[in-house]
Amino acid sequence: MNVNILEERTGQVYEKGQGPFSLKCNLDSLPGAVSQRACVFCGSRVVLYPITDALHLVHGPIGCAVYTWDIRGALSSNRELHRLSFSTDLRERDVIFGGEEKLEASLLELIERYMPSAAFVYSTCIVGIIGDDIQAVCKRVSQKTGVKCIPVQSEGFKGNKRAGYEAACNALIELVGSGPIDGISPFSINILGDFNLAGEIWIIKDYYRRMGIEVVSTITGDGKVKEIQRAHGARLNVVQCSGATLSLAKMMEERYGIPYIRVSYFGVDDMADALYRVADHFKDKRIMENTRSLIKEELDSLYPALKEFRKDLKGKRAAIYVGGAFKAFSLIKAFRLLGMKVVLVGSQTGTREDYEELEAVTDPGTVIVDDSNPLELSEFLKEKDVDIFVGGVKERPIAYKLGIGFCDHNHERKEALEGFIGMYNFAKEVHATVMSPVWRFVPRKEMRS
Amino acid sequence: MSGEYVSTTNACKLCTPIGACLAFRGIEGAVPFLHGSQGCATYMRRYIISHFGEPIDIASSSLGEKHAVFGGGPNLKQGIINVIKKYRPSLIGIATTCLTETIGDDVPMIMDEFKREFLHEGLGPILVHASTPSYQGTHMEGFRLATRVAVETVAGSRPREVAKKGLNVFPGFLSPQDIRYLKELSRDFELPMTILPDISQTLDAPILREYPKIPRGGTSIESIQGMASNCASVEFGFTVTDELSSAHFLEERFKVKAFRMGTPIGIRESDRFFAILEAISGRPTPPWHKDERDRLIDSMVDGHKYMFGKKVVVYGEEDLVTGITSFLAEIGARPVLCATGGKSGGLKEAIKKVTDGILDTMPHVVEDCDFWEIEGLSKELCPDLIMGHSKGYKIARALDVPLVRIGFPIHDRLGGQRILHIGYRGAQMLFDRVVNAIIGKRQRDSVVGYGYF
Numbered sequence A: 001m002n003v004n005i006l007e008e009r010t011g012q013v014y015e016k017g018q019g020p021f022s023l024k025c026n027l028d029s030l031p032g033a034v035s036q037r038a039c040v041f042c043g044s045r046v047v048l049y050p051i052t053d054a055l056h057l058v059h060g061p062i063g064c065a066v067y068t069w070d071i072r073g074a075l076s077s078n079r080e081l082h083r084l085s086f087s088t089d090l091r092e093r094d095v096i097f098g099g100e101e102k103l104e105a106s107l108l109e110l111i112e113r114y115m116p117s118a119a120f121v122y123s124t125c126i127v128g129i130i131g132d133d134i135q136a137v138c139k140r141v142s143q144k145t146g147v148k149c150i151p152v153q154s155e156g157f158k159g160n161k162r163a164g165y166e167a168a169c170n171a172l173i174e175l176v177g178s179g180p181i182d183g184i185s186p187f188s189i190n191i192l193g194d195f196n197l198a199g200e201i202w203i204i205k206d207y208y209r210r211m212g213i214e215v216v217s218t219i220t221g222d223g224k225v226k227e228i229q230r231a232h233g234a235r236l237n238v239v240q241c242s243g244a245t246l247s248l249a250k251m252m253e254e255r256y257g258i259p260y261i262r263v264s265y266f267g268v269d270d271m272a273d274a275l276y277r278v279a280d281h282f283k284d285k286r287i288m289e290n291t292r293s294l295i296k297e298e299l300d301s302l303y304p305a306l307k308e309f310r311k312d313l314k315g316k317r318a319a320i321y322v323g324g325a326f327k328a329f330s331l332i333k334a335f336r337l338l339g340m341k342v343v344l345v346g347s348q349t350g351t352r353e354d355y356e357e358l359e360a361v362t363d364p365g366t367v368i369v370d371d372s373n374p375l376e377l378s379e380f381l382k383e384k385d386v387d388i389f390v391g392g393v394k395e396r397p398i399a400y401k402l403g404i405g406f407c408d409h410n411h412e413r414k415e416a417l418e419g420f421i422g423m424y425n426f427a428k429e430v431h432a433t434v435m436s437p438v439w440r441f442v443p444r445k446e447m448r449s
Numbered sequence B: 001m002s003g004e005y006v007s008t009t010n011a012c013k014l015c016t017p018i019g020a021c022l023a024f025r026g027i028e029g030a031v032p033f034l035h036g037s038q039g040c041a042t043y044m045r046r047y048i049i050s051h052f053g054e055p056i057d058i059a060s061s062s063l064g065e066k067h068a069v070f071g072g073g074p075n076l077k078q079g080i081i082n083v084i085k086k087y088r089p090s091l092i093g094i095a096t097t098c099l100t101e102t103i104g105d106d107v108p109m110i111m112d113e114f115k116r117e118f119l120h121e122g123l124g125p126i127l128v129h130a131s132t133p134s135y136q137g138t139h140m141e142g143f144r145l146a147t148r149v150a151v152e153t154v155a156g157s158r159p160r161e162v163a164k165k166g167l168n169v170f171p172g173f174l175s176p177q178d179i180r181y182l183k184e185l186s187r188d189f190e191l192p193m194t195i196l197p198d199i200s201q202t203l204d205a206p207i208l209r210e211y212p213k214i215p216r217g218g219t220s221i222e223s224i225q226g227m228a229s230n231c232a233s234v235e236f237g238f239t240v241t242d243e244l245s246s247a248h249f250l251e252e253r254f255k256v257k258a259f260r261m262g263t264p265i266g267i268r269e270s271d272r273f274f275a276i277l278e279a280i281s282g283r284p285t286p287p288w289h290k291d292e293r294d295r296l297i298d299s300m301v302d303g304h305k306y307m308f309g310k311k312v313v314v315y316g317e318e319d320l321v322t323g324i325t326s327f328l329a330e331i332g333a334r335p336v337l338c339a340t341g342g343k344s345g346g347l348k349e350a351i352k353k354v355t356d357g358i359l360d361t362m363p364h365v366v367e368d369c370d371f372w373e374i375e376g377l378s379k380e381l382c383p384d385l386i387m388g389h390s391k392g393y394k395i396a397r398a399l400d401v402p403l404v405r406i407g408f409p410i411h412d413r414l415g416g417q418r419i420l421h422i423g424y425r426g427a428q429m430l431f432d433r434v435v436n437a438i439i440g441k442r443q444r445d446s447v448v449g450y451g452y453f
């Protein structure tokens, strides 16, 4: 590999086939390296944000709230409180004398204005420094208003996004268990770790409905407080991807004895596998039959459509850089299905096990990277001569500035990529960017012709 | 909140360091550096990317919990070293965040230590520091401050040479297209300009064969060094305070004559700007610019009836709001609300100045407000048109009123970097867009569906 990497980061890059596998991860970001990572608060916000009927109040100076205002494609079937940005907008005086008073007044004001089903109060870096007791404030306001106020300990500097997932799960578990659970079917699940981007959870929910399974709550996509409060009545937690809600599943297993399975709804194999495993769990003949016919039906219409794309895409090269590594597995399979090769795969916050598994499923020559940065990524893209890069908004200009196609696979996306239909949409998007004639005009390609 | 609300809902401002980072991006070879935790830098990059469609590398000292307790100095130094290694910058613009301001890191002292420990005399990048806790001010204060500290650090260190015939221009936060227009004026008046910051290329860059570590363009260090010896400075923005004014600094310190004026949006303020250019260059306005002015007035006559009395809500940064309000008054529209999340305290006066003699009634002017308040007021005022960045779309949609997008951020349309706001040409483009928005709305609402107007 002929890529310029900061010395301290060399342990976080591995090229398959070059010596025995080893990759350092879960390190602090290197100062000055322009990490693509976010903060604890960001992690919590991602997880809790899609709860549509709760108030999400960011306690801190304005930035943390304003940069997360309505930036995700999490859709709602009823209220849309989550699309508003609430902040205590701390000023100098509050920083000096403490922000508790302002927090309490803000909470009271907003609860009166919106009558939310619950309120989440996120603490940000500065709150961690000035030491506001948000727990106490939440408790007081809960008592005063009858609206449950839940503190989220998400001070940004106390780790990376994954610590934020934990904080969010700790907040969620406070809701679970407080609702009535009578009348819930023995064939019932909670959907965890899906955020209803572009309406994806509705696609998945519909599959479960067709299988004859009751979805008690969706956590947190199109999330509603009342439903989450009943989540302990479900018989199985189906946890998707990234691990954002994994610790909630673990807590629920401990507390309520609800088992969980991990699945992914991206790509054909993983999607089908998810449904089969859920069906398997309930050991019910009818459900199994429904599942089989559902999958057959879906595939019968999907495969011919994919074939068309495959013709054009065969042999093209893809690079993947995502937040959590779990999603990368599904993406690798999805690209294979389209006849494409994955030559680079990386994540912001993958764990050791994640990377080991990635190493196992990738082809020789594939670069695996942890917590990368724009300069590094751009060099990999060039070196590996890729046709498409999959990532989030921050990765997009890296691809475009090199004249490389791009597919947005992050929380901002507006295309549903889950489910069988999602695989079709994904193929369509990949096709649209890879096959566009615009690339013939970019310098990288001009040079060759 | 102008007294009414405690909490902020959908803020109409950004935090201070993002403004500083944007300004540093307009200096050639510079890397913006946020001293704080990782999240802020990442959020800001995402926000900027969504508008410009350009990568923007903002380095961060990535403070963690232990640094918050023991101070971020070592991380800051390590971060600077890594940035130097990786980017070979000519300048590193360091902006603090709420976190590092609150834990009380003494950045100037850390920088001095760093220079002593690691930089041999005269070698390495210039280090510039802007103190930008976001609980003081908005992104505009950050933008102005970063500009000013760059001038203080780079230009302020040089003895004044014999006055040259160059002009310093401090445009404030305008679009890359606006900056390109200023450069065109510099050529046409044969008047060398040092425009600071200059984001015309750095935030609107071409696709290249090699991914540049730092995008090309920006104000060169050399030309900033020469600012003290230029003969005058022009600074746009009525609400810029003396402490934040770069022109003021150069005048006080080096006796460089300062022209501080409004952002040249609309006819009168553009006239003022062209008059200054004529005076300093000693040349008349080139005929093709006069032609642009003539065509603008011609089109204003063609379209005046559509605009007369139309009620408009304007929001955003104070100086942009002032300029747009001035323009709206000129074309016969009636600005009814001028709102900003900033609180310089000067907006009302600025609006008064630019509407005096044209408008009978002053628009409602609100500082330090959020979109919750703007929406409430808009519902009462029933505007025909809304002007501002894309975050007001929700209101426009709720009221079923067209939104003409200007300024930053524009996250829901392509081409925010190519919007021209200033000069006769900018006024022409604004005028066409505004009138067509009104006509389009009328056409959509009409039961007849006229195919001509």
Ligand code: SF4
Pocket (backbone or CB within 6 Å): A060, A061, A062, A063, A064, A065, A125, A126, B015, B016, B017, B036, B039, B040, B043, B096, B097, B098, B099, B133, B134, B135
């Ligand atoms: S902490 Fe301050 S600097 Fe960071 S995002 Fe929040 S407001 Fe901006």
Ligand code: SF4
Pocket (backbone or CB within 6 Å): A039, A040, A041, A042, A060, A063, A064, A123, A124, A125, A126, A154, A155, A156, A157, B037, B038, B039, B040, B041, B043, B098, B099
């Ligand atoms: S201040 Fe802290 S919580 Fe807010 S964005 Fe920055 S790192 Fe995250």
